[in-house]
Amino acid sequence: MVATAPGPAFEPASNRCDWCSGALTLTRLRRRPIRQDHLPGCREYELAARVIEYAVGLKAAVSATSVRTGDYREWRKYSARAIKDLIRAACRPSVREQLSELSFQYGHDAARESDGAPTGANQAASMLSLACQALLTGKDPVSAQALKAPEGGTTRHV
Numbered sequence: 001m002v003a004t005a006p007g008p009a010f011e012p013a014s015n016r017c018d019w020c021s022g023a024l025t026l027t028r029l030r031r032r033p034i035r036q037d038h039l040p041g042c043r044e045y046e047l048a049a050r051v052i053e054y055a056v057g058l059k060a061a062v063s064a065t066s067v068r069t070g071d072y073r074e075w076r077k078y079s080a081r082a083i084k085d086l087i088r089a090a091c092r093p094s095v096r097e098q099l100s101e102l103s104f105q106y107g108h109d110a111a112r113e114s115d116g117a118p119t120g121a122n123q124a125a126s127m128l129s130l131a132c133q134a135l136l137t138g139k140d141p142v143s144a145q146a147l148k149a150p151e152g153g154t155t156r157h158v
């Protein structure tokens with residue numbers, strides 16, 4: 001608990017959950033979605049928890065692969081950055097809105113430089129775009145497309 005600064009009587013509107021209006025005080029403090037900040041059954045919190053679950057699974061898939069070269073390196077680098085973006089998105093007042101933006105960005109990156117064979121980054125972006133769409137529509141992001149590293153990499157299902 002923060003003992004220093006006196007707690008503000010009102011959290012700024014931008015720091016309140018979009019769905020239940022709960023102040024995201026603990027969420028901001030711990031940089032993780034925290035259930036106590038939300039009313040029971042809050043849809044934003046439920047989505048945030050699923051985003052974190054996916055991010056944790058992706059992190060495990062990234063570290064389970066032993067290959068460290070070529071496309072896989074790109075895939076890994078892109079995925080590692082996405083994990084941070086997903087966790088940040090899960091802590092925002094509107095997780096849904098942030099996730100939509102990320103989904104758009106990943107879709108854009110997946111299509112980039114797709115003249116030849118897709119690069120590791122293209123593949124990661126494509127996977128992430130599908131995962132975001134699955135999360136937004138209440139589907140299982142892992143079964144929507146199994147977490148998959150490019151050729152040469154081994155994958156671990158979560």
Ligand SMILES: [Zn+2]
Binds near residue numbers: 019020022038
């Ligand atoms: Zn909420």
